[in-house]
Amino acid sequence: MTPKEKAEELLEKFQDVKTLHFWAEYENNEIILINQAKICALITVNEIIEALSFHSWQNRNEIEYYEEVKHEIEKI
Secondary structure, three states: OOHHHHHHHHHHHHHHHHHHHHHHHOOOHHHHHHHHHHHHHHHHHHHHHHHHHOOOOOOHHHHHHHHHHHHHHHHO
16 A cells, blocks of 8 residues: 555545534534544554554564553443
């Protein structure tokens, strides 16, 4: 994947946050902000796991750690 393609992919993933912001006027703003933060955090953690997976035999402990971080984010 080229850097341009990766940039476009990340922008597309974060567009979900923009959609959530639209609904902020209809719901509790605090809930919306938490959901936006969760989406951003999950996208980021998934990107980290993906990057570490290229050398998963070396990064086994780090991958397990970020999988646990992902699980904790989902519980919030």
